[in-house]
Every structure is written in C-alpha cells, then in structure tokens.
Amino acid sequence: MNGFWRIYRRWVLDRRRSTLFWILGLVVIIVATAAFYPSLSDSTGESLDSSSGAMSSLLGLSPGIDPSTPLGFLWIGLYANIVPWMIMALGIALGTAAIAGDEDTGALEYMLARPVTRTAIAFSRFTAAVSVLFVVSTFSALSLVFSIPLFGLGDAVTTTAPNGSTSIVPGAKSTDVLAGSFAAFAVGAGILGIAFLLGAVTGRKNVTVGVASGIAIAGYVLYTLSQMTSSLEFLTWVSPWRWYIDDVMLINGLDWDVLLPFGLAALCGLVGWQVFLRRDLQNP
Amino acid sequence: MSTVIETDGLSKQFGDLVAVNNLDLAVERGECYAFLGRNGSGKSTTARMLLDFIRPTAGSSAILGGSGGDPVIRSRVGYLPGDLNLPRAMNGNNAFDFFGGLSGVADDPERNDLVERFGLDPTRPFRDLSTGNRRKVGLVLAFMGDPELLILDEPTSGLDPVLQEEFRDLLAERKSRGATIWLTSHVMAEVERVADRVGLIRDGLMACELTMAELKSQAASRIHLTFPGSVRPSAFDGVPNIADVSAQDGTIVVHMNGPVAAMLARAGELGASEIETERQDLDDVFLQLFDAQGSER
Numbered sequence: 353m354n355g356f357w358r359i360y361r362r363w364v365l366d367r368r369r370s371t372l373f374w375i376l377g378l379v380v381i382i383v384a385t386a387a388f389y390p391s392l393s394d395s396t397g398e399s400l401d402s403s404s405g406a407m408s409s410l411l412g413l414s415p416g417i418d419p420s421t422p423l424g425f426l427w428i429g430l431y432a433n434i435v436p437w438m439i440m441a442l443g444i445a446l447g448t449a450a451i452a453g454d455e456d457t458g459a460l461e462y463m464l465a466r467p468v469t470r471t472a473i474a475f476s477r478f479t480a481a482v483s484v485l486f487v488v489s490t491f492s493a494l495s496l497v498f499s500i501p502l503f504g505l506g507d508a509v510t511t512t513a514p515n516g517s518t519s520i521v522p523g524a525k526s527t528d529v530l531a532g533s534f535a536a537f538a539v540g541a542g543i544l545g546i547a548f549l550l551g552a553v554t555g556r557k558n559v560t561v562g563v564a565s566g567i568a569i570a571g572y573v574l575y576t577l578s579q580m581t582s583s584l585e586f587l588t589w590v591s592p593w594r595w596y597i598d599d600v601m602l603i604n605g606l607d608w609d610v611l612l613p614f615g616l617a618a619l620c621g622l623v624g625w626q627v628f629l630r631r632d633l634q635n636p
Numbered sequence: 637m638s639t640v641i642e643t644d645g646l647s648k649q650f651g652d653l654v655a656v657n658n659l660d661l662a663v664e665r666g667e668c669y670a671f672l673g674r675n676g677s678g679k680s681t682t683a684r685m686l687l688d689f690i691r692p693t694a695g696s697s698a699i700l701g702g703s704g705g706d707p708v709i710r711s712r713v714g715y716l717p718g719d720l721n722l723p724r725a726m727n728g729n730n731a732f733d734f735f736g737g738l739s740g741v742a743d744d745p746e747r748n749d750l751v752e753r754f755g756l757d758p759t760r761p762f763r764d765l766s767t768g769n770r771r772k773v774g775l776v777l778a779f780m781g782d783p784e785l786l787i788l789d790e791p792t793s794g795l796d797p798v799l800q801e802e803f804r805d806l807l808a809e810r811k812s813r814g815a816t817i818w819l820t821s822h823v824m825a826e827v828e829r830v831a832d833r834v835g836l837i838r839d840g841l842m843a844c845e846l847t848m849a850e851l852k853s854q855a856a857s858r859i860h861l862t863f864p865g866s867v868r869p870s871a872f873d874g875v876p877n878i879a880d881v882s883a884q885d886g887t888i889v890v891h892m893n894g895p896v897a898a899m900l901a902r903a904g905e906l907g908a909s910e911i912e913t914e915r916q917d918l919d920d921v922f923l924q925l926f927d928a929q930g931s932e933r
Binding site for chain 2: 362468
C-alpha cells in the first residue's frame with residue numbers, strides 16, 4: 353500500500369494541536385475531579401443511596417458500588433459519565449475526519465489524484481484515528497495514575513454497612529485506572545468505527561457527525577430507560593453502555609466484553625473500506 | 637503518435653441530471669486539448685471520471701493507456717482541480733513535501749523555480765492564502781515532476797493577468813517537452829495561444845470539435861464596403877470565400893471565410909470608394925458557436 357505511512361504521519365501531524373487540547377482538557381477534568389476526593393469522600397454515599405433507579409443509572413451507581421470508596425468515587429465522578437462521553441466525542445470527531453471531513457472539502461479527492469489507492473487512504477486514516485484516540489486515552493489514564501497518591505485515592509478506607517458492620521476497602525491502584533481507561537477507550541473506538549463507516553458511506557461530514565452522535569446518545573437513553581422498567585431490558589443489548597456500566601471494569605477489572613466494541617470498530621472499518629472502494633467521491 | 641486520453645461513449649448521470657452524455661474523445665501524445673464549455677456543462681465531471689474519482693454510468697475512459705484509478709498511471713499525471721482545498725494548517729512547503737512525496741517528486745529540482753515563477757510564499761499556511769495564491773500552490777504541485785499528462789481544471793481562475801501569462805508560458809514550455817495537456821476553460825482567449833484543438837461541450841454533449849486553425853478561420857473577417865451609388869448584396873453572388881453579405885447603414889457588410897482577393901476584385905468593379913475591415917475575437921466565436929448549438933435544439 354504505497355503511501356500508507358506517509359498518509360498516516362501527515363494525518364496525525366495535522367491533528368497535533370487539537371490532540372494536545374483534548375489531552376489538556378481531559379487531564380484538567382480528571383485531576384480537578386480527583387482533587388475533590390478528600391473533601392467529598394465522607395458525604396457522597398448517603399445522598400445518593402436514596403436516588404431512583406434511573407438516577408442511579410445516570411450516575412453509574414450499581415449494586416455494590418460505594419461512592420465513598422476511592423474507586424466508587426472515581427467511577428461516579430469520572431468513568432461512569434464524563435470520561436467515556438469525552439472519549440466518545442473524540443471518537444466521533446476522528447472517525448468523521450478520517451474520510452468524510454476531507455472529502456467534504458475536496459482535499460481527499462486531491463490526494464487520490466496522487467499514486468495512492470483508496471485502500472491505502474482508508475486503512476491509514478482508520479489506523480491513525482484509532483492511534484490518536486489511544487494516545488489521548490493513555491494520557492488521561494496516566495494523569496489519574498499520578499493523581500492517586502496526590503489526593504489520597506490509594507489509601508484504604510473503612511466503610512460501615514447498614515447493619516453496622518465495618519469493612520476495610522482497599523484504595524485505587526494503577527491497574528484499576530488502566531482497566532477503566534481501557535474500557536472507556538474501547539467505547540470510544542466503537543463509536544469511532546461507526547463514524548468512520550458513516551463517513552465512508554456518505555462522504556458527508558455533517559451527516560456523519562449527526563448520525564454518529566445520535567447513535568451514541570440513543571444507546572445511552574436506551575440503557576437508562578431499561579433501568580426504569582425490566583420490560584425494556586431487551587433494548588440494552590444494542591447499547592454499548594450495557595456492558596460498560598454493568599461490567600464496571602474500573603472496579604471489577606477487564607473482562608472479555610471489552611473486545612466487543614473493538615470487534616464492532618473492525619467490522620465497521622472493513623465494511624466502510626469496501627463501500628469507499630466502490631462509490632463515487634462526493635462533489636466538493 | 638499514441639492516444640493519451642481516450643473516452644468511448646462516456647456518460648455520467650446524477651439522478652435525472654445527465655452531466656456527461658456519450659462522450660467520445662481522443663487526445664494524442666504531445667497535444668494540448670482545451671475542453672470548453674459554460675459553467676455546469678460537464679467539464680469537471682469529465683475530468684473527475686478520467687481520474688476515477690467518479691465512475692461512469694456508461695462507456696469507458698482511459699488515460700496513458702490505463703485506468704485513472706491505477707496508482708502507476710497517476711504517478712505520470714499532474715492534476716489541478718477546479719477548487720483546490722488542502723488542510724488549513726498545511727503550508728506550501730508541507731504540501732510540496734507531502735503530495736510531492738506521494739508521487740516521488742518532492743525533491744524535483746524545478747520545485748523552487750516553479751515557486752519563484754509564480755511568486756509564491758511557500759511558508760504561509762493554506763488558511764491564510766487568497767484564492768489566487770491557493771491556485772499557485774496547485775499549479776506548482778501540478779507541474780512538479782514534469783508529468784507526461786497534465787489535467788488542469790480552470791487553471792487560471794483567480795490568477796492575475798501577469799500570472800496568467802506566466803502560466804501560458806509554462807504550459808508552452810511543457811508542451812514543447814512533449815507533455816500532453818488537457819485543460820478545461822470557459823475563456824476562449826485563455827486557450828488561444830496554447831491549444832491545438834478545442835472541444836466544445838454543452839449540457840454534457842460534445843457540441844463540436846475543431847482544430848485551432850479551424851476555429852480561427854471561423855473568426856471570419858467582416859469587411860465594410862462603401863459605394864458612391866446604390867449596390868445590392870446580390871451583386872456579390874458567386875464570389876468565392878464569402879460566408880454572408882448584408883446591407884447595413886448604407887454600406888455592404890461582407891463576412892469572409894477565406895482569401896479576399898476575388899471579393900476585392902468584385903468590389904473594385906462595382907466602384908467601392910472605402911474599405912474597412914473588422915476582425916472578431918475568439919470569444920465572439922465561442923459565443924456564436926454556443927448560440928448556434930443552442931438554437932439547433
């Protein structure tokens with residue numbers, strides 16, 4: 353595939369500034385949230401225990417998660433909502449930019465006037481998009497890893513059950529954070545794949561962003577609705593949030609479900625590539 | 637002489653719109669072919685099909701003996717799109733390195749010469765460039781590596797007259813080196829100096845195809861003749877090389893399409909007292925041809 357690495361390098365280079373801003377934004381949110389732990393760890397649990405099922409779902413509360421523990425706090429404060437949403441937003445932006453972004457302006461067509469194939473462009477751009485997402489996810493994870501000792505998140509805490517018994521819960525470890533971050537990266541990769549597919553099929557940026565965002569939001573709404581009534585539980589199978597929220601990999605560690613969004617991304621990438629090979633480029 | 641661009645019944649339809657209809661085209665090696673037509677007539681669609689950006693609804697096309705989608709073929713082509721858009725942060729040097737690198741011509745020794753000829757500052761990012769300067773980047777990229785075939789879509793659009801002249805000089809140089817050139821335009825004067833043949837496309841159909849010599853001959857001279865007495869146009873019946881004769885404001889106006897000796901002899905016999913000549917430019921011919929083709933429908 354002539355030009356694969358050249359296209360890959362150029363695409364990543366063209367995004368170095370926006371990538372830096374994404375990293376900075378996530379790091380600031382993560383560190384600022386972690387910094388609140390010492391002051392909030394005592395009160396969080398009581399105020400949320402009485403919430404409705406839907407509210408619990410919205411906040412990422414699941415049975416067995418105590419928001420007064422370090423990992424419970426990180427889950428509710430970051431990994432149940434903000435981090436995956438931001439990673440998904442970046443995934444949509446990158447997946448859209450891979451093909452539809454440049455096609456909309458005519459830059460993709462100009463590249464195709466050079467001795468490169470559509471296959472080389474599709475694969476290099478897809479790989480580059482996943483790489484950028486991985487780099488941002490990694491930096492956000494590392495920022496939390498370094499925050500653990502700074503804000504006492506690694507310290508064990510003593511919790512009291514409703515029956516009065518106490519237990520000691522260990523603090524957050526680097527491996528927990530890496531597992532949670534990897535699961536968030538997986539969700540982002542899945543939606544990146546969907547955005548890539550939409551861009552490869554339509555070649556239109558606005559359509560791709562709109563539909564991919566709609567899919568991400570619909571998955572979240574479906575999962576939240578299913579928490580209100582068990583009759584809607586079947587809807588959760590199409591939502592990436594089902595395994596992400598239910599499996600709580602930040603606390604429970606990685607399991608095989610984490611491969612599902614990667615499989616989805618790979619499938620979308622392959623289908624998108626085949627469609628891109630066969631269709632007309634859009635008139636810029 | 638071998639055929640460098642060949643289309644056979646090439647057609648493209650977008651929904652109900654027929655953008656290009658049954659186009660047969662053959663451009664020989666070393667030839668400069670100008671594809672002329674009004675906006676939306678199918679010129680750019682044809683260029684995009686030649687390079688396999690879009691696929692024909694019917695018919696086929698080939699450039700340099702193969703498909704425009706073949707990277708090996710594309711490495712021998714210089715292309716300038718009608719509207720060049722590059723990543724906004726990329727500057728001219730980045731563009732020459734990257735796109736030139738894809739074609740293996742980033743280190744072309746003529747690169748700096750081209751930049752100087754077009755007076756381009758290659759360090760300014762694309763987002764800061766005017767339309768004309770963006771065009772210059774595109775032209776440098778198209779000419780880098782001395783391609784065998786140049787496909788240029790509205791190449792002088794946005795360039796000032798001095799740079800248009802520079803472009804025509806460059807085109808003439810590349811033609812003299814043996815390059816084949818296919819360019820689109822809606823300005824007849826632009827192609828007058830460099831083109832060997834022109835194809836006129838209208839609503840996706842090839843309206844007519846002429847050599848430059850044939851086209852220029854259609855830019856027939858108009859001769860105004862004044863006579864002391866009354867002379868009727870029929871007095872010139874049977875005189876060779878006269879396309880049309882009419883009476884206008886007391887003078888006889890003769891449209892010539894060939895040597896004028898016989899007509900002048902006849903005017904002398906009739907006692908012409910004054911002769912005034914007027915020559916159409918090619919833009920007038922362009923307009924007449926399109927009007928004529930349009931009125932035939």
